[in-house]
Amino acid sequence: MVPTKDKEKILTAIFWLLALIIVGILFSLIAYIAVRGLPGLSMDFILQAPSRAGKEGGISTTILGTLYLTAVALFLAVPLGVAAAIYLEEYARPDSKFAWLVNLTAETLAGIPSIIFGLFGFVFFVIFLGLGWSIISGALTLAFMVLPTITRTAQEAILSVPREYRENSLALGAGKWQTVCRVVIPPALPGIITGIILSIGRAVGETAAIILTAGSSLNMPLSLSDSTRTMSVHLYLLAMEGVSMERAFSTAFLIIILIIIINYLANLSLKRLAVNN
Amino acid sequence: MNNRTQEITVGTMDAAKLLAIRSFTRKNSTLGFNRDKLVETILMLNAAIFILAIAAISLFILIRGLPLIFKVGITDFLLQLEWNPTAGSFGIGTMLAGTLAVTLTALLWAVPMGLATSIFMVELAPPRIGTLMGSLVELLAGIPSVVYGFFGLIVIIPFIRNYLGGSGLSVLAGAIVLGVMILPTIINISRDAIAAVPLDYKVGSLALGASHYQSIRRVILPAARSGIITAIILGMGRAIGETMAVVMVTGNSTIIPHSILSPTRTMTSNIVLEMGYASGDHQAALFATGVVLFIFIVILNLVVNLTLKAGKNYGAN
Structure with a gap:
């Protein structure tokens, strides 16, 4: 029989190995796509409009489509989500049935898969409200999808603000809303921004819901009622319809670069939150 | 003073x-x-937007999907293997089987791997490495599903085709890609659960002469049980609902998968593949597929939120 001490050494080695495998998966994925995607990545690729369904040209319209959709979705979701978080943390009583239900539905919303959001967006925004396959339909759907992230990170940020801040503000004669605006929100702001940055990441990567609500037009997106295609949808169609693997790699690489930048910024602003409180 | x-x-x-x-x-x-x-x-x-959102999503998906389910009959819709929407046969039996096969195979490897990694991060790794792993897992979680699907299409499928046989488009390919995608969910939640076990438990166990590993197995893991179960259920929910990565690597044939190398179609793939051109009853059948998916996910989430999270607070009594 192997002595316990040796057994535990072997076990430790296995744990290290498993952790290394996960790191290995991440790095091989990024490295492989970088190596195959980098040659095709140029200023022209970013700035030129695609032609022949993406076989030629760049991906400029899909980058603009992604930006447009993300901006409109955040414009709709951020005020709502942050207000909900302020209500839940600052106003609702701990035993409130309403707050309990809001928290429960927010958790449920966070767990709903994007394809279900896509179906809902399609039947509600595209058909029922008659908005068609458009940026506004896509952005409204996306807004629902990122709401839980925004609210939850804002809730955590507000919770991390020490209780004494509020008490002192109230003691100085400030009102409740004044206290929230001037005393609670400023130190919580980096946390709220983290939620917004994470939502941008979600918007950049979202595909299934966007295909069903914003369509896949390669035209330059101008008005809110135009159909558009995001970079992720473009990658899907390039790869699945075998349009151009070379361009698919470059698009995938560009998406990964964006996600790495977004993750870095989110961490940076989380650190700020920790410093503030 | x-x-x-x-x-x-x-x-x-x-x-x-x-x-x-x-x-x-x-x-x-x-x-x-x-x-x-x-x-x-x-x-x-x-x-109240959250309550409204859930109400609206349930309402609109049920209104579009339920009538067809009743028209076909619940058991026929769920268990019939014939999916030929243009000829009027709407059975999602093969896709239920496909979703189950891909999800369970993914959980089979991702759960032990994720659990081991979270134990490693909290209990075994030097703090710096634990934190570093944490940020890498965050990055893994941030990579979009379509990128995972693309990687699967380009790397995993040729690998399976060359070394294991078949076309490569398979349950296995889906399970590998899905497993990687649910790892962050499993790791993050079980890591938090393990880290939340009070230090006293571990110290007490060590003081009684148990080794570190014995303490992990007999004391820490049992104490973190409800968090670990939450991690597995939410990972499962994520796997069931995942669409883009799965549609790119599983081949999408409407057959019952007879081995992990055979192609399959999941419920989510069915929706995204046919929604673009479906109309009438066909479109309603896709919404009906969504209804089944939605009910699965809501049940999993309610189990987590209403039962498991209730037992999470240590030292509250």
Whole structure:
């Protein structure tokens, strides 16, 4: 029989190995796509409009489509989500049935898969409200999808603000809303921004819901009622319809670069939150 | 300052605060209009968006999907293997089997791997490495599903085709890609659960002469059980609902998968593949597929939120 001490050494080695495998998966994925995607990545690729369904040209319209959709979705979701978080943390009583239900539905919303959001967006925004396959339909759907992230990170940020801040503000004669605006929100702001940055990441990567609500037009997106295609949808169609693997790699690489930048910024602003409180 | 004077000072401070608050509220209400109350109502209406969202999503998907389920018959819709929407046969039996096969195979490897990694991060790794792993897992979680699907299409499928046989488009390919995608969910939640076990438990176990590994297995993991189960269920929910990565690597044939190398189609793939051109009953059948998916996910989430999270608080009693 192997002595316990040796057994535990072997076990430790296995744990290290498993952790290394996960790191290995991440790095091989990024490295492989970088190596195959980098040659095709140029200023022209970013700035030129695609032609022949993406076989030629760049991906400029899909980058603009992604930006447009993300901006409109955040414009709709951020005020709502942050207000909900302020209500839940600052106003609702701990035993409130309403707050309990809001928290429960927010958790449920966070767990709903994007394809279900896509179906809902399609039947509600595209058909029922008659908005068609458009940026506004896509952005409204996306807004629902990122709401839980925004609210939850804002809730955590507000919770991390020490209780004494509020008490002192109230003691100085400030009102409740004044206290929230001037005393609670400023130190919580980096946390709220983290939620917004994470939502941008979600918007950049979202595909299934966007295909069903914003369509896949390669035209330059101008008005809110135009159909558009995001970079992720473009990658899907390039790869699945075998349009151009070379361009698919470059698009995938560009998406990964964006996600790495977004993750870095989110961490940076989380650190700020920790410093503030 | 001794304790007694400190107590008095604190007491006076509290009284001052109370007075200030009271005088403020009085002043505020003599205006005949309470601004704080108005703000509270507006914020409350904002918070209600979540209830409205869930209600609207349920309502619209059920309205579009349920009539077809009743027309076909619940058991026929769920268990019939024939999916030929243009000829009027709507059975999602093969896709239920496909979703189950891909999800369970993914859980089979991702759960042990994720659990081991979270134990490693909290208990075994030097703190710096644990934190570094944490950020890498965050990055893994941030990579979009379509990128995972693309990687699967380009790397995993040729690998399976060359070394294991078949076309490569298979349950196995889906399970590998899905497993990687649910790892962050499993790792993050079970890591938090393991880290939340009070240090006393571990110290007590070590003091009784148990080794570190014995403490992990007999004391820490059992104490973190409900969090670990939450991690597995939410990972499962994520796997069932995942669409883009799965549609790119599983081949999408409507057959019952007879081995992990055979192609399959999941419920989510079915929706995204055919939604673009479906109309009439066909479109309703896709919504009906969505209804089944939606019910699965809501049940999993309710299990987590209503039962498991209730047992999470240590030392509350």
